[in-house]
Amino acid sequence: MSTNVYGIDLGTCNLKIFCKATGKVINEKNTIAIVNKNQLYAFGDAAYAMYEKAPDTIKVSFPIVNGVIADYNNMQTMIGEVLDKHVKNHTKGAEYIIAVPTAITKVEEKAFFDMFYKSRFKPKNVQLCKRPIADAVGLDLDVLSPTGYMIVNIGADTTEISVISLGGLVLSELLHFGGKRIDESIISYLKRNFSLAIGQKTAMYLKETLGCALPEEEERTAKIVGRDLVSGLPIEMEISSKVIYEAIKDNLNSICNSIKIILEKTPPELAKDIIHSGIYITGGSSKISKLDELFTQITNIKVNSCEYPEESAVRGLNKIVSDDKIKKLAYSMETRNFR
Incomplete structure (x- = not known):
């Protein structure tokens, strides 16, 4: 078996790649910035830094929506750029195993397969694995x-x-x-109760910093900047963990x-x-x-x-291709019907 094996989890927010040769997980924001309709401007973390800040001439987008590939060409470009950046010349002829969501159609599943099977990397083998199975393997479950x-x-x-x-x-x-819906709830709650408009990034920051699933005895706070909907001007406000819990x-x-x-x-x-x-x-x-x-x-x-x-699925993929006992958990769509 080739030593170049990549386990890939195409998440809505993050692209996770486990490289067997290095034993490391590559984790980049699954974001791409395009200028002049089809010219790559930035990708990964650099593109995410432009989200909600870019001018109209730069389109910042997420190629994965609701767990499936919404922008095939940009997703394929994104994967190629990330692999070139981190592993350079070790991608051709390698094996790829991709985590796919449950309850998706065969067409959506085939898009995950073709993303690599028809790529410029000319893979030795491409396999798929259901994400819950990969998660379980990554958690060391039998x-x-x-x-x-x-x-x-x-x-x-x-x-x-x-x-x-x-x-x-x-x-x-x-x-x-998922997490984006929770972020949107924070945005709506602050707009409704505090007349404060904030962006997705600020909402995510509040969720990660103050978010709690149960009421806390000790209240925590964080300062954020948003737009006052009454005056229309930027304003700094201190938000408590109790507010985020309610949201x-x-x-x-x-x-x-x-x-x-x-x-x-x-x-x-x-x-x-x-x-x-x-x-x-x-x-x-x-x-x-x-x-x-x-x-x-x-x-x-x-x-x-x-x-x-966030890395349990991609770590599980690596174990699946490395262990002969559980290798059968992965499957291929390389048949006459899909060529």
Whole structure:
């Protein structure tokens, strides 16, 4: 097997690539800036720095929307630039394994496959793997055993709630709801209650700095700058963690209700396993403080979190291609029907 193997997780907000040769995870913002309609201006973190700041002549966009590829050409350009930047001449003839969401159509799934299969890298092999399976492997769970595990991946645009056993998906639901919706709730709440207009980046900063899934005894604050809707002028305001809790609590309760619905549909023997092993939460938006405690309160099941939740899927992909026992969890679309 080639030593050049890349596990790739195309997230709405972040592009994660695990390089087997170096053992490192490349993590760049999944953002691209285009000028003159088709000319690349910037990509990754540099393009994200321009988001909400660029003039009309520069279009800053996210190629992945709701977990699927919305801008195929720019996504392919973005991947090529990121790989050239970080690994240079080690991409041709390599193997690629890509995490794909559940509950997507065959056409959407084929777009993930063709992104690499028809790329300039001329890959030796391209395989796909369902993201909940990759998450479970990345969390060091024995996915091939007859044991039920519940994985909740809370991303930027989507939340995937899955029950897996024997290397397959028993139940899975893909919600078009994630961290961006929570950011929008913060924007709406501040506009409605404080007549303050803020951008997506500031909302994300408040979520990451002050966001908490349960009321806190000690209130924390952060200073932000927004636009006063009454005067129309910029204004600096101090926002408390209590305000952010009120803004996001309904969104978090919606995720809790969806988890309860999946648990109600889970076969009794698998439900018994989940009670013993607990619920595993991953994805960048799972880092909201005390989210595990909220889920435990609602479900009466312990919740397990990990150190790098946004990277669990991409680390799992690397293990899948490296371990012969679980390599069968990946699959290819390289058939006559898809050429």
